[in-house]
Amino acid sequence: MPVKKNQILELEIESLSSDGSGVGRWDGQAIFVPMTAPGDRVRVRVVRPLKQYAFGIVEEILSPSPARIPVDCAVYRPCGGCQLRHIRYADELAAKQRMVEETFRRLGGLELPVRPILPSPLENEYRNKVQFPVQAGPDGKAQIGFFAPRSHRLVPCDSCRLQPQELNDIARRCAALLDELGIPCYDEASHTGLVRHLYLRRGWHSGEVLLCIVVNGRRLPGWQALCRTLRAEFPAIASIVLNVNTRRTNVITGRECIPLVGDGFIRDTMCGVPVRLGPLSFYQVNTPAAEQLYRAAREAAALQPGDTLLDLYCGMGTIGLSMASDCSALVGVEVVEEAVESARRNAAEMGLHNARFLCADAGQAASQLAQEGLRPDVIVLDPPRKGCDEATLDAVAQMSPRRVVMISCNPATAARDTKLLAERGFVPRWVQPADLFPRTRHCEAIVLFDRAAGSR
Numbered sequence: 001m002p003v004k005k006n007q008i009l010e011l012e013i014e015s016l017s018s019d020g021s022g023v024g025r026w027d028g029q030a031i032f033v034p035m036t037a038p039g040d041r042v043r044v045r046v047v048r049p050l051k052q053y054a055f056g057i058v059e060e061i062l063s064p065s066p067a068r069i070p071v072d073c074a075v076y077r078p079c080g081g082c083q084l085r086h087i088r089y090a091d092e093l094a095a096k097q098r099m100v101e102e103t104f105r106r107l108g109g110l111e112l113p114v115r116p117i118l119p120s121p122l123e124n125e126y127r128n129k130v131q132f133p134v135q136a137g138p139d140g141k142a143q144i145g146f147f148a149p150r151s152h153r154l155v156p157c158d159s160c161r162l163q164p165q166e167l168n169d170i171a172r173r174c175a176a177l178l179d180e181l182g183i184p185c186y187d188e189a190s191h192t193g194l195v196r197h198l199y200l201r202r203g204w205h206s207g208e209v210l211l212c213i214v215v216n217g218r219r220l221p222g223w224q225a226l227c228r229t230l231r232a233e234f235p236a237i238a239s240i241v242l243n244v245n246t247r248r249t250n251v252i253t254g255r256e257c258i259p260l261v262g263d264g265f266i267r268d269t270m271c272g273v274p275v276r277l278g279p280l281s282f283y284q285v286n287t288p289a290a291e292q293l294y295r296a297a298r299e300a301a302a303l304q305p306g307d308t309l310l311d312l313y314c315g316m317g318t319i320g321l322s323m324a325s326d327c328s329a330l331v332g333v334e335v336v337e338e339a340v341e342s343a344r345r346n347a348a349e350m351g352l353h354n355a356r357f358l359c360a361d362a363g364q365a366a367s368q369l370a371q372e373g374l375r376p377d378v379i380v381l382d383p384p385r386k387g388c389d390e391a392t393l394d395a396v397a398q399m400s401p402r403r404v405v406m407i408s409c410n411p412a413t414a415a416r417d418t419k420l421l422a423e424r425g426f427v428p429r430w431v432q433p434a435d436l437f438p439r440t441r442h443c444e445a446i447v448l449f450d451r452a453a454g455s456r
Contacts, residue, residue, distance in 0.1 A: 002051065003046045008046075010062065011024030011044050013038050013040040016037075019032075019083070022034070022037060022042075024044070026054075030052075031046070033055075037068045037087045038091070041061075043060040068088075071085050075146075082162065084440060085439045089439075093117050093119055099443065100114055100411045100431060103414075107416055110415075110422065112428055112429075112430060114430070115431065117433040118292055118293065118435065121289060123438045127163040127167075128287055131252055134195045136184075136193075144175045158171065167209070173230065174198055177230070181226060183195060183222055191248055196245060197212075198214075207236055208239075210277065213241070213242055215245070218258070223242070231261060240259075243258075244257075244258065253279055257279055273321045274346055275318065275342070275346060276342060281316065281339070282315050285436075289436045290436060293444060300446060301378050301403065303323060306328050308376045309378050310332075310378070310380070311379075312365075314333055314380075316342040320355070321343070321347060330352075331369070331376070333360055335362065340359040344357050363388075377401055380406075380407070381407065381417075383417075384409075385413065387416060388420075394424070396424070397426070405448055406449070408446075408447070409444050414431075426452065429449065430448055431447050
């Protein structure tokens, strides 16, 4: 019998879902309960009953799981950014491992070996990027923090555990300076005011910091004093940028960036590849864990000296360029023009002459390259969360590489695409989960494919 709204249930939490909620069962029906841990015995109130499953909230923890730990963040519940901060990291990794196994079994319909998950080298302070919304508080002073889930209600927080303390300190001091200099915060309801977000990046290896101030306008009154003070107190700041976003939108940044200090970029390296990062650059937020992931992908690719490597969805080229010394030719494809320019610049800085980068949609470019007769020996796929489109997978099959290495930030779409590639003549060998986002629900995965015998 289906559960009803506000019904009280006693549940044993058995596992974690892909969104980080605990999963218990009542009369065979799955009940999803946020902020619970496998092994918890809980009293739950049903808040959203559906035909096949329901959502609930904890009324009381009757018996805590051995995996449960005290939460070390004052805004853990209202913020919602760390879905798993109440669970020991070893148990978080085990839950993510099971989630990847179950996702590939359920959505891919394939029984694949799933290798032990790669832990992040750091559990906290690993993020090299942070975006703080800015709003006026009840006292009229600038507040920074994070939006509560599925809302634009600011949860004040100026010291997030996921990012280096230096970035917290810079953001907090910048907010105080807004008040001192009389610079108004943006008001979303009336579309008035000025400062919308404080956005910071830090080069993990270089230590350089970029501060981007997102404004509803093209000018920042008092910017000279603000920049002078911040640079004096935080010498790591290499660039300060004004980002123009005058639209009524949920998108954080606009397209126009105006450097106030420096050239608007910072420098760093990823797996030995030089990178130049601006406010609009896509970049993995956990550098040490990403380097570990890319090394695993390089090992899976097993390139030979005469090979041609095709890197689809290549971004700034870091994955392909980290493998370029293993092969004779690298072709990268990316739809974002700024990223392609960065990839070309990075290759030139490395002195590589065997790399070229195309600005095009991955599916269209792959189809065109296949028609031109390009026969890469190895293809690397690093698609966005929505996964690969069918045109890309068809072109991959047409080019018939010896090996395909897929890096995915979404196990669900990775499982789907694994099934589709298997139908196109590629044999999936194993899945390698990797944790790039400790204390959150997110998990990455590498999938290795070999071309089926006799298919080329």
